[in-house]
Amino acid sequence: MTQRINVYQHAPKILPLMVRLAGEASKGLDPKLAHLVELRASQINRCAYCIDMHTKDARAAGETDDRIALVAAFEEADNFFSEKERAALALTEAITVLTDGFVPDEVYERAAKSFDETELAQLIATIAVINTFNRLNVATRAEAGSYTPGQFSGQH
Template sequence: MTQRINIHQHSPNVIRQLIKLANEAAKDLDPTIKELVLMRSSQINRCAYCIDMHTKDARAAGETDQRIALVAAFEEADNFFTEKERAALALAEAITVLTDGFVPDEVYERAAKHFDEKELAQLISTIAVINTFNRLNVTARAEAGSYTPGQFAGQH
C-alpha cells in the first residue's frame, strides 16, 4: 500500500497543533496508561503508523513486549494489567468504537472509579486526540516503520 498524501508535509500547522493538543491532553496522565490507550485505539482504527509509533514509545518508556502484545486482549490478560489499566483500555475501546453511538454508563463508571475528574478528562481527551491522528494517518495511508521514539517531542 502506498502513501496517498503526506499530511505532515502539506498541513504542518495542523499537525503541530494536534501534537500540542495531544501533549496538553495527556500532561498529567500516567505515561503507562497513556501509551496503553494510544496503542489500543490505534489497533482498533487499524492505524499501522500510530501502532508502530506508540509501540516504540511504550518500549522506550520501559513497557514489556509481553504487555504490548496483550493490549488487544487486555480483558483476558488480567494478570498482566491492573484494574485501572483495564478500565482505561475499556474506555478507549468504547470511545473509539462508539458501537451504539455513545459510551455505555458501565464503561464510564468503571473508569470513574479509578480516575479523579481531572485525570478522567485528560484520559478522554487523549483518546479523542489519538482518534483524530488515526483517522488522518489511515486516510493518508501514512507508512509505518520510520518513526523513532521521541521524534515529535520538540514540536509544540
C-alpha cells in the same frame, strides 16, 4: 490507485498543533498508560503508523513486550493489567468504536471509579486526540516503520 497526500506536508500547521494538543491531553496521565491507550485505539483503527509509534514509545518508556503484545486482549490478561488500566482500555475501546453511537454507562462508571475527575478528563482527551491522529494517518495511508522513539518529544 491514486497516490495519497501527506496531510502534514500539505497542511504544515496541523502537526505542531496536534502534537501540542496531544501533550496537553495526556498531562498528568502515567506515560505508560497513555501509550497503551494510544496503542489500543490505533489497533482498533488499524493505523499502522501509530501502532508502530506507540509500540516504540511504550518500550522506550519502560513498558514490557508482554504487556504490549497483550493490550489487544487486556480483559483476558488480568495478571498483566491493573483494574485502572483495564478501565482505561475499556473506555478507549468504547470511545473509539462508539457502538450504538455512545459510550455505555457501565464503561464510563468503571473509568470514573478508577480515575479522579481531572485524570478522567485527560484520559478522554487523550483518546479523542489519538483517534484524530489515526483518522488522518489511515485516510492518507501513512507508512509505518520510520518513527523513532520520542521523535515528537515523547508525544505524537
